Amino acid sequence: MIMEGVDVGVVRRGGDEGPELDALVVGAGFAGLYQLHLLRARGFSARLVEACEDVGGTWYRNRYPGARCDIESTAYSYSFSPELDQEWEWSERYAAQPEILRYLGHVADRFDLRPHITLNTRVERAVYDEDSHLWTVTTSAAWTVTTRFVVLATGCTSAVKDVDVPGIESFAGRTLHTARWPRDEPVLAGERVGVLGTGCSGVQVVPQVAARAAALTVFQRTPVYALPAHNRPLPADEIAATKADYPRYRRAQRASRGGTLFTPPTRSALSVGAGERTDAYEEGWRSGVLSGLLRTYTDLLTDEAANETVASFVRGKIRDSVTDPDTADALSPRTFPFGTKRPCLESGYYAAFNEPHVRLVDLRRTPLVEVTPRGVRTTEREHPLDTLVLATGFDALTGSQTAIDVRGRGGATLREKWSDGAANHLGLVASGFPNLFTVLGPLSPSVLSNAVTAAEQHVEWIADCLVHLRRHGFTEIDATPQAEREWCAHVAALAERTLYPSVDSWYTGANVAGKPRTFLAYTGGMVEYRARCDAAARDGYAGFALARAVAPHTDPVPGATSP
Structure with a gap:
């Protein structure tokens, strides 16, 4: 029964023994x-x-x-x-x-x-x-x-997934979680901030924190494939054209394979030459669409050799974006095929690592030992922090x-x-x-x-x-x-x-x-x-x-x- 005095707007119908x-x-x-x-x-x-x-x-x-x-x-x-x-x-x-x-x-x-x-x-x-x-x-x-x-x-x-980090409760600074962010925006100016986690939430939050904090340390357990969003304001003429086309678009959207519209690929990545393949990947990269690269060929998610052609292409783009070769190498995934973990759209993620106050800690090379009252300790050293941002994902x-x-x-x-x-x-x-x-x-x-x-x-x-x-x-x-x-x-x-x-x-x-x-x-x-x-x-x-x-x-x- 509903507790007396709790207004949940339920009206019982059909007698006292029916459902509320x-x-x-x-x-x-x-x-x-x-x-x-x-x-x-x-x-x-x-x-x-x-x-x-x-x-x-x-x-x-x-x-x-x-x-x-x-x-x-x-x-x-x-x-x-x-x-x-x-x-x-x-x-x-x-x-x-x-x-x-x-x-x-x-x-x-x-x-x-x-x-x-x-x-x-x-x-x-x-x-x-x-x-x-x-x-x-x-x-x-x-x-x-x-x-x-x-x-x-x-x-x-x-x-939200339980945070499986030893000592997390001992941290004396401020701990924030991307999925439980406070309504009053925390002030990060002048602070030493750490971000743990580089999935989609981490990719989005890192450039923003980098722009605000005095120093940013990104603790990476697994690198991610991130593609440029090419985000932009929508001009009035484009909005008007979209609205005029919405009836057709919505019908097509509901009849599509994934809820977005694109021309399905018809060929294997291995059936074309390297130059043609690169051109197709360049077009997908410029599209700013999450699945832009996966839409180029039929077998990118079914054939390891085909997938490696697009994975290698993305790693090349990371190398082009990040000045320091060691950092670029650490940011480049090599342990899983492209697209088998959700890719991310990024707006300034890779560029953030070119800033002098931003540092990447590769936890594959120097594993995380524990969070201490002062910061995060790896096998290499302790990283002092004022705020720790957890972008550690979901169940x-x-x-x-x-x-x-x-x-x-x-x-x-x-x-x-x-x-x-x-x-x-x-x-x-x-x-x-x-x-x-x-x-x-x-x-x-x-x-x-x-x-x-x-x-x-x-x-x-x-x-x-x-x-x-x-x-x-x-x-x-x-x-x-x-x-x-x-x-x-x-x-x-x-x-x-x-x-x-x-x-x-x-x-x-x-x-x-x-x-x-x-x-x-x-x-x-x-x-x-x-x-x-x-x-x-x-x-x-x-x-x-x-x-x-x-x-x-x-x-x-x-x-x-x-x-």
Whole structure:
């Protein structure tokens, strides 16, 4: 029951023994806001719960200097509303965090979502009742709610990975984390700052810190392939042309392999001469697009020899950008193929290492021993610091879901089920956890696609599914064990055709101690994935078991008559 005095906007309908909600959505990022909007538009009582002080999800938490999207703003935005497309204007090719946050706030206001959102509240526990087909959800705000369905829109990269650095708690200076950056911008002028971590967050924050700090030391465990963003303001004529073309573009975007538009390659990198290959790579490099280089040839992610041609090209660009040869060499990846860890878009990252007050510490050569009260000690020396910035990454794809104590059939927990690797059907429902949907979760295209486009597909499929259940009087949907096994095998088989599984990355969970090592995303592309999801729905939700609650007091899914 909801605690007395806690206004969460829930109105009980259908008698005291029915659920208080049709659906509870968890997470107020791109996916959660659209899910709330669509469910309410289709007549369901729905509420969204968000742990932060405002909407935005990842874009609320990650407010570190330099944070911005790495997919062009005109594509990394909602496609469901033509009116929204016309009224919103992006200022840059790659919008920075404050602008994306304003956009999401605008969406919440424009579609009147805020009255149905509970902020500053974390979902801690969800327990399923097999007789009534209801979830009882407990929150950090000491209230509980019963709901027919739960949608976890908790984000691909929102669960911050535990910091596995000895002595971190002993540091006497200031410690900042890129994913928990304070709202009041810290003053770094005159300080000795260290940045630990050189993934995408580190690549973005380093140039900004370099511009502010008296001295910057970057502690690198693994170098990254970073490509130039070529970011720029969007002129008025380009904005007008984009808006005029949006109807066509949005249709094409939804029908694309990854949620962005490009001409697919047709040839192997090894089938052309070195000069022609270099020309193609130069064009991809100049494009300022995250996947610009990977779009040049068909086999860059399936053939090691082909991949080495593009990896070598990028290393050459790093050498051209960094003055000191030893530093350039340390910044050049050689232990994994290009693209098998998410590449980054950079704006001044490599150039920062040409500044006299910026130093790179290669932890492969001089490993980190511990953090001390004064700074960071490696096998070579102690590096005195005033502020330490942690850009150490996330427990991606599964961490935000297993952070909740989810208990399905027989009291089994989602953590237990996924202890040997994530398993579900179509990336949407894990067998044994009925009426629990995941958006952008494991075994879906998620992080290998434009996350906004992928989220819209998930959200719309879930909303359509709930309408189908309501129309036919079903109160439960669960993935069948066989369909789940087949989907997991299919995802794994597709991944094995690529170079991805051979690499220790957050794509495989290898960055989190004790996490099972499996490739966590669907490599078949959005077109094939959408077709499989649509086929399951068209065939009466094949691969899923639909049921009606046996409890005599429980009505079919409450809500308005189906549209």
